[in-house]
Amino acid sequence: LVLSYGVQASHPSLVITQSDVLEMRKAVIEQGSFATAYGKLKAKVDLQMALPIEVPVPKDGGGGYTHERHKKNYQLMYDAGILFQLNQDKTYADYVRDMLLAYVQLYPTLDLHPARKVKSQNPGKLFWQSLNEAVWLVHTIQAYDLVYGALSAQDIDSIETKLLKPVALFLSQGQPSTFNKVHNHGTWATAGVGMAGYVMDEPEWVEKALYDLEKSGKGGFLRQLDELFSPQGYYNEGPYYQRYALLPFVTFAKAIDNNDPQRKIFEYRDGILLKAIDTTIQLSYDGLFFPINDAIKSKGIDTIELVHGVALAYSLTEDPGYLDIARHQDHIILSGDGLKVAQALDKGLAEPYQFESVAFGDGSDGKQGALVIMRSQLAGDQALLFKPAAQGLGHGHFDKLTWQFYDQGKEIVSDYGAARFLNVEAKFGGRYLPENESYAKQTVAHNTVVVDETSHFNGDVEVGNLNAPTLNYFDTNQFGTIANGDISSAYPGVKLERTLALINLAELEKTIVLDLFDVRASAEHQLDLPLHYLGQLIGTNFELSVNTEQLSALGSNNGYQHLWLKGRGQPEQGLAKVSWLNENGRFYTHTSLVKGNEEFLFTQIGANDPYFNLRNEQGFIRRVKDKKQHQFISILEPHGEYNPGKEYTLEAESKLTGLVHGEQGDLTLIKITMAGMPYLIVVNQSADASTQHSFQYQDKSLSVNGRLAVYALNNF
Amino acid sequence: LVLSYGVQASHPSLVITQSDVLEMRKAVIEQGSFATAYGKLKAKVDLQMALPIEVPVPKDGGGGYTHERHKKNYQLMYDAGILFQLNQDKTYADYVRDMLLAYVQLYPTLDLHPARKVKSQNPGKLFWQSLNEAVWLVHTIQAYDLVYGALSAQDIDSIETKLLKPVALFLSQGQPSTFNKVHNHGTWATAGVGMAGYVMDEPEWVEKALYDLEKSGKGGFLRQLDELFSPQGYYNEGPYYQRYALLPFVTFAKAIDNNDPQRKIFEYRDGILLKAIDTTIQLSYDGLFFPINDAIKSKGIDTIELVHGVALAYSLTEDPGYLDIARHQDHIILSGDGLKVAQALDKGLAEPYQFESVAFGDGSDGKQGALVIMRSQLAGDQALLFKPAAQGLGHGHFDKLTWQFYDQGKEIVSDYGAARFLNVEAKFGGRYLPENESYAKQTVAHNTVVVDETSHFNGDVEVGNLNAPTLNYFDTNQFGTIANGDISSAYPGVKLERTLALINLAELEKTIVLDLFDVRASAEHQLDLPLHYLGQLIGTNFELSVNTEQLSALGSNNGYQHLWLKGRGQPEQGLAKVSWLNENGRFYTHTSLVKGNEEFLFTQIGANDPYFNLRNEQGFIRRVKDKKQHQFISILEPHGEYNPGKEYTLEAESKLTGLVHGEQGDLTLIKITMAGMPYLIVVNQSADASTQHSFQYQDKSLSVNGRLAVYALNNF
Ligand SMILES: [Zn+2]
Ligand SMILES: [Zn+2]
Missing domain, CATH: 2.70.98.70 (Beta-galactosidase; Chain A, domain 5)
Known part of the structure; x- marks a missing residue:
């Protein structure tokens, strides 16, 4: 007897939808890179599920045992939830349920985290800072959504009332300054709370996530989209932080689009989210981000946040250049968008991504x-x-x-x-x-x-x-x-x-x-x-x-x-x-x-x-x-x-034997001799260079169109 | 009208034989990595042949123009000779002939090289030192052999009497101390002179190359095989120099085997040459030679000398491990042995080469x-x-x-x-x-x-x-x-x-x-x-x-x-x-x-x-x-x-928390604790460890067979 779980009236319906699930279930039983990715994730999760569930009382700050364990837990719940949807094996749903119920036992007993920073504006309960707690919610609410169909009414009630709703409230009305802040931390909070609103049928939470707690529009997800990126999709802190900031944007936007397509979130601000994803790719060389600001140099376009971003970008545009990046990333995510990427890669549709000036x-x-x-x-x-x-x-x-x-x-x-x-x-x-x-x-x-x-x-x-x-x-x-x-x-x-x-x-x-x-x-x-x-x-x-x-x-x-x-x-x-x-x-x-x-x-x-x-x-x-x-x-x-x-x-x-600098009105003239070849480099420094500018140089009539011209002087 | 050149009674007959040529001609008109290598070499040589032949009067020392030009010339003659044999296009033979004739004009006019070192025992004429001149002869005599069939009797006469024989005599009786020396420089000289003997029918030269000028056996090629390598094929100066030393050995030995198979040169000294090739490979890690002594660190097993060595080793043994190395080298040489490697690689016969202790x-x-x-x-x-x-x-x-x-x-x-x-x-x-x-x-x-x-x-x-x-x-x-x-x-x-x-x-x-x-x-x-x-x-x-x-x-x-x-x-x-x-x-x-x-x-x-x-x-x-x-x-x-x-x-x-050193008779006992696991490392330092040695340790009876034993103490 094979029971068919999971395709209910309304779950799952965040990043992954019911129709995604039907396609994905077909793909995992066929050959292909999606099935391979599924097999890999399953093997990894199976190893973890063989161990006892651990939901420790919060104690350690960043990097410490309880901190890392709770981070591991939300990823595990998310992964097991996905596996449940794909293979309909209730073991995976039960694992998620059991872990959620362990949190149901723990969470109501918690005060603010003992390792929170003194005078911190944003302490967590499970974690020392609420940023981590918001990330926990973004993952856990999806995991819950994925296994919802396999849960009893009683479990649903206790998970929602004793865990997920309290966490969402703690992260929204419990911390207005963080929730309303137009800042990356605010994005995680609004993403978590907004998605919780969709899953637990709290439309007001969605409104607050989009427009801030007062629904004023001064904060919230849309304001974050307005302010955190430049019109071209550049994030002020540089690519190292841009790729990190991307994930809650990509995740919540996908959930908004699946639940409220009329909001046309991907068209918002002239398609700002797609621009942000694309700009993150452009800000790399040979697979690594340009290391401006506090960047760690080995971080590159294969980062998991950008794997999600590229899957979305391909799904939105079907631009084969994104497949080139996906191929470099070598990481198929188990989602509807991930499936599209996997199938297109398997068909050999990738074309070189164009890096531009x-x-x-x-x-x-x-x-x-x-x-x-x-x-x-x-x-x-x-x-x-x-x-x-x-x-x-x-x-x-x-x-x-x-x-x-x-x-x-x-x-x-x-x-x-x-x-x-x-x-x-x-x-x-x-x-x-x-x-x-x-x-x-x-x-x-x-x-x-x-x-x-x-x-x-x-x-x-x-x-x-x-x-x-x-x-x-x-x-x-x-x-x-x-x-x-x-x-x-x-x-x-x-x-x-x-x-x-x-x-x-x-x-x-x-x-x-x-x-x-x-x-x-x-x-x-x-x-x-x-x-x-x-x-x-x-x-x-x-x-x-x-x-x-x-x-x-x-x-x-x-x-x-x-x-x-x-x-x-x-x-x-x-x-x-x-x-x-x-x-x-x-x-x-x-x-x-x-x-x-x-x-x-x-x-x-x-x-x-x-x-x-x-x-x-x-x-x-x-x-x-x-x-x-x-x-x-x-x-x-x-x-x-x-x-x-x-x-x-x-x-x-070096082959450079001559370098002479001169000025002629608004023009800077650099004459160089390289490998015996004389070149004239003309830079138009005038306030307006929109029209062609003609000038005389050594009895020759030359011109510069725009800002730069280079003349091989031997060619005259 | 297609003329068939090159398969004469006795030419070519050095590294490449007439039967090799027949096989290679078949291979270049089929698909495969041999044909690809042929196409690549042809394109490269065609570019050079479009330029005028340059045979400058010797002037510069190592690295200078005339030095580099004469090096380039012998490689070009060799390559063009090969191409002539493979495609029977007389243009290539004519090119070699014309360059040889230019040397015929030049060589008799030369005294010792103007840039030779003061008091040098081994000056050259074309080059500042005779080492380079010997390398020139090794290549040029092969090129001559390859185009011999397309030369007129008159050209043969002037090339032999005015160029090749004088060079061979200069390098042998003209420089006894170098020729007789049991040293890498001697190997190049004996290889060049010996091969010249085969091609120009001077059997005495072959004898001198093998046994020294007096045919005493105190020097010469065989003595070099006796002394320059250890019985396992290790060359005293280390792998960086070993791979360099290999080429004249491999080249001349192949010519000896083709001309005098009864000498069983590859069985000489229990197969020392094959051991020397194999040892060179063993002395590498991740493709690069261990950089002992004066070694340049980026030198590795893809060096051209070892490409020749591996082709010979595969031809002699058909050991599929050598194909693994050849695949890494990614360089097919156009010879009979190179063809065997190419065909075996194309058939997918490679198996992992075994690096050993x-x-x-x-x-x-x-x-x-x-x-x-x-x-x-x-x-x-x-x-x-x-x-x-x-x-x-x-x-x-x-x-x-x-x-x-x-x-x-x-x-x-x-x-x-x-x-x-x-x-x-x-x-x-x-x-x-x-x-x-x-x-x-x-x-x-x-x-x-x-x-x-x-x-x-x-x-x-x-x-x-x-x-x-x-x-x-x-x-x-x-x-x-x-x-x-x-x-x-x-x-x-x-x-x-x-x-x-x-x-x-x-x-x-x-x-x-x-x-x-x-x-x-x-x-x-x-x-x-x-x-x-x-x-x-x-x-x-x-x-x-x-x-x-x-x-x-x-x-x-x-x-x-x-x-x-x-x-x-x-x-x-x-x-x-x-x-x-x-x-x-x-x-x-x-x-x-x-x-x-x-x-x-x-x-x-x-x-x-x-x-x-x-x-x-x-x-x-x-x-x-x-x-x-x-x-x-x-x-x-x-x-x-x-x-x-x-x-x-x-x-x-680090997981190492304990390290205790002790001795018990001839045994060194090292107790370590690694990741909480106690281990006993036993080293038998006695003069003879050929038999099993038993001993007591913390009330346990243990033993060591040979020099080393490791006990996980928890396992008791
Ligand atoms: Zn900086
Ligand atoms: Zn050293």
Whole structure:
């Protein structure tokens, strides 16, 4: 006798619907990647179900046993609920029921969590903070919905009245400030409470989740969609946090669409949710997120949150590029959308996802600066990140106008990311390390100007949050991609302005980076422009005085105390070159046009690091002193190949032999000679570049359309 | 009209025979990996043949234009010759002919090479040293043989009399000391001259190539086979040089076998050549050679020399394990043996190559110590290298009894390898860097004992070559693999003895390393035992005093001048732990059993390095002072996983809680507690362990069969 459970009038009806379930049940008994994923999950859950259910009295904070156990429990209930729907084996529903009933016993006995932070506005009961409790509810309410059809009326009553409703009330009216907050924590709370409203037939809860407790529209899920993303779907804290923020949005939106299709949630704000998912993908290189702000570098597009996001994006659009990402993720989720992805992948429908050059406007209005990504495929897969973006709240770094560069699968000009060993107890309990504040967030840890050895906004995040840079322009055409941004509030009386361009030299099948950094100040300052590179120094074309017997820290504050000064040199007027070799086997030469007044300081991270917490990476700082005004002009040039395995080395030397900077009205003219080929790079810096601009250069009539033109002068 | 060239009475008949050619011609017109390889080579050669032939007057030394051009020419002639045989298109033969005739014009005009080294015993004419000239002949004589059938009698006459015979005579009777030398340079010379003898019907040359110029048997190819390899096929300089040395052996032997099968060259010295090929493969981990001595670390089993070697090995044995290696190499050579490999791969006949635990005896008698490789698959692919091996001539390092450890695809306990950026002009002309002598070769750059901050043999390679360590025993059984070696000549009056074991803890599915290093001296000394690890320090279980504001070099000589002293600590009696995290995402804890008198010095490579030539890797040195006798006892334990991408960290802490060392007669008894499980490790150190040895331990009757036994004490 096979009983058929689960397809009831109204359950399940959150992320997964009854019609999804019917399709999924067919798929698990056929060959295919969906069935494989099912088999894998079943094996994993079966192992866990063979062990006794543990629902411990809450005691430990983040990372501790009871904390981790309750996290494990909600995932287990969710997974077992899915399995029950797919194979209709009541064992799985019973397991979920038994665990829910254990929580029914426990929850009413609980006061606030003993390990909550002192004076915390958002303590939990099962967890030390209510954020975790909201995540618990988002999973548990779905698990409950999935097994609802197999529960007795009595169990339904006690689970709803003694557990799920109290939790939902605790997270909504019990904590108005968190629930109403337009913030990621609020998204989890509104998602949990709203979904509880759907499942337990409390339509008012749904309204409150959408519009805040007073239904004012000042908070709630829709306001979060309005404010937490820019119009292009960029999340202010950067991709590392964006992917984390995505999950409650994707989950609750799917539930809203299944229950209230007339709300057209996926069309809300011109399809903001899809844009947010897509932007998260765009903010990656070679599968890993660009590590701006407090990001852990190994986090990438295979993160579970984005697996859910990509499944939704494919389901909404059927764009085969998302299948490319799904294939990379190699993780099929057991949902209706997951099934669509699995079947499309099995049919071989994937097509390459298109990574593009984009300026992602920052802030809810998209006008708080921008995060700029430039890409080129001319000489392999290259990307440049330029950050005239807003501070990005508490996890933001003091890195206005910084940049990074990627080539052939590797980071070349780097950002330290966060100083943290996630969950490694021996490393400051797995939390952000003290060096995250003292080094990683500081301006000198980035590739942008530091004035008087002080970080931007004097290291004050509140000030930073109020003062975004301006993106003056962004343009992309056949010659490359260019952007210009400035900020006058990072330091009093100092304007920082940077133009960065990723430029194609088509004749040489080469892409280079042009960097023009202008500093104008009302008084004299010391200006430092660091460049953090990954690789081994190959050489410089100027003399270095190297500290061979003893090293000292470069400074005592604002991150300088963490840099060993390895050597220094002051190149004469002309081209100053620094070359390094990256582990990708390619050489990189950074050439500066100097007037003899820039000093180069070579550094290694690791001073004042009593616990060996920092990675010992290399960099150099260009320094000028007592300057009211200075322009740092440079070119980064990838070249050659080092292949000791096959015993050849190609083009280990820079081919840039000439670099001349000039101005002609609003035009910046950079003449370079690369591999003997003279090129003219024209940048239109005028306020409006919407029309074609013609000009004379060495008796030739040239023109620039938009912001950037590149002329191979030999072609005339 | 299609003319059929090339299958003449006697040409080609070196590495490739006429019957090979017939098979290969069939294969190139069918689908398959051989045809693909043919197409690739043809495209490459066609591009070159479209350019004018260049045979410049010799001028430049290694790396310079004329040097590289003549190297390119012999490869081109060889490749074009092969293509001619395969497609019978006379264009290819004509190209070889034209280039040979250009050499016919040039060669008779040449005196010794202008860039030869002063007082050199072995100058060339086309090249600065005759080694390159011999390599030229090995390739060119084959190219000539391949196109012979398409040449006119007049061309044959001028090519033989004005070019090939003079070159062969120059390399044989013209340079007796090189030709007769039992050394890799001699192998190239004898291979070239011997093959020239076969092709140009000079049987005396073959005899001289085999037995030396006087046919005395004191030199020549056979003597080289006798002396350059140990009975197991290990080449004294290590795998980096072994793979290089292989090519002339493999090439000439194949030619001998094709021309004089009655010499049974492949059976010579119990099949030494096949053993040499196989040993080269065994001396690799995850595709890369173990980087002992002057090795460049990225060199691996896909090196062209070993592609030829593996093709021969498969042809001789049809062992499907060689196909596994060939598949990894992903390079099909266009020869009869290459065809066999291609066809077998296409048929899917490959089976996993078996990497084994072996002690490779060193020296021509196999008794000059040994290079020991231990492997375990219990917890993934692990390997330990232990080096009670001989000095290995001029490229050898002062690293007696050093070790290395590999796990999950990465080097964990490392050897610096050679300090060199091959062919990178900016790095000391691409030659071995000065730091290769001053650091990489020195004892402190290795994981073995340094007495009084002086390198083994006081850094004298001549002394080193005369004094090999002794391998006292090697054993491998179900409990793991163990070896013991000693040396009393590295320092006067000091005996160094080390026991290293890779031990399986089956119940825990874990493999650990046991290291017992005994030093016994006639006077008091300072003893340093460095350990160079790859990864980031996670922590120590004892206090460190870290140099946070300033770093100084640890010493002034013998490599110590290149180490920054980052910090120091003196753990109390008991277990002293140092943990690090490798980029493979695994933790490693090194636990020492200390008595409170060992100081730990934490170091980073990079002091006294004015050109940033060294990699800034980490290490620690255990130091005791004023000791006549000391035993360093330690365990290396791989554990856990750091996965910040998936946001979990498992078992970041060492599970080793107990370590007790005892002796009972000839038995060393190590009791450890790992993850709460007590284990007894028994090492039989007696002179003869051929019989089973029974003993009492805590009222239990135990026994050890061979050298090693491991008891899970809970099982009693
Ligand atoms: Zn940063
Ligand atoms: Zn070495």
